Amino acid sequence: MLQCLNPALRKYKKNEYLSVQGDDFYALGILLAGEAMVVKDNAAGQRTIMTVLGEGDIFGETAAFSGEKKWPASVIAQRNCQALFLPPEKITGNCCRQCPSHRRLITNMLRIVSDRALALSKKVEYLSIKSIRGKIATFLFEQYQKQGSATFMLPLKRNEMAEFLNVARPSLSREMCRMREEGVIDFHRSSIKIKNVEALKSMIE
Amino acid sequence: MLQCLNPALRKYKKNEYLSVQGDDFYALGILLAGEAMVVKDNAAGQRTIMTVLGEGDIFGETAAFSGEKKWPASVIAQRNCQALFLPPEKITGNCCRQCPSHRRLITNMLRIVSDRALALSKKVEYLSIKSIRGKIATFLFEQYQKQGSATFMLPLKRNEMAEFLNVARPSLSREMCRMREEGVIDFHRSSIKIKNVEALKSMIE
DNA sequence: GTAAAGCAGTAACCATTGTTACCAACAGCG
């Protein structure tokens, strides 16, 4: 079976990175020996520990089958580690002649469930932020990155945005206006301009 | 391919239930025609709309491959609907001779990713509750159901419980004591007794 | 063009929750 999967075995010293957040994703990981930490950095550079991996634990399983082909978090060796990496195609793969449509079905299924998990994990991120300002900053910064320009249109109305961020609409308005007064952003209705990216970043979290 | 999967086709009139939250889960659904709503009821009887399904949308995909074999939400026809139901085993199934270990691998993978999605959706539920009291009530009620008795031990220390619910520890203590004063619960350290289940339920959400 | 509906900003007030700091109860240990 292992031959069929053709996994890559790698060794890491303490504090080495098994994977780096944002890097291209090629292979699902299995920690064979040692201990590693899954950490997520946000835009402000703050780091959150997601989990600690022990021997036998799998990492990157959500990204493996989703549409997103970047590592959603970094994995850092806490001690010397050994890890196996296997490309997700190998798992769903047709090493043992199966009907192609069946294979397609399984792949789709995995992708659907994984995408769902990714979306939920995004939602958890937003909900875990306590201040409205932090939520706004995170939201805007993400839009800014996605749209690539400092001036863009918000994809949601205030109403919807408030619901999405789980806050009251007037509170959202109030806070956005404060941020405008402070010169961090400028906006009118749905069009928005980020005037000070660094300041915005620092408000994240 | 469809023969291989052997799906059940069912028709529903407006307002009929395609699935009922808490019922045993046997088959994954695909909405072929019509429109349906996915709703989640909480213990207090309040209903949240999760999504609206259109033609071609899949429902129950997370439960299908996870360890949990109950419907996590209800699906209600908004208009006359047609839906296809197929048992998840058929998807992962060996209709086309594949090596058993490979099949095992795929099933495990699906289960892992699905369980992850379920856990995240649970977390979202907790984080979406705004009042501390609501969080406590939800948490306690869930423990109560899981442990089956009105007197039980909390699995977390105050510290950890506060972190889990994403609130400050003193605020948690304060609120728990208020609930004790009101006669809804009684507790000492980690041992807790639910004195008024109905009152507790009504505090959920 | 005008009425009606929906959307967004504003302000005052109030409730809830976080913060900080301190204290009491308890567990483990010599």
Add this chain to the structure above:
DNA sequence: CGCTGTTGGTAACAATGGTTACTGCTTTAC
């Protein structure tokens, strides 16, 4: 037994965010 560290309750105060209600600006429909 008393020391120490941990855990949990308490209280005062500050800050944050929700509520409500009103306003004016846009958009849509007729």
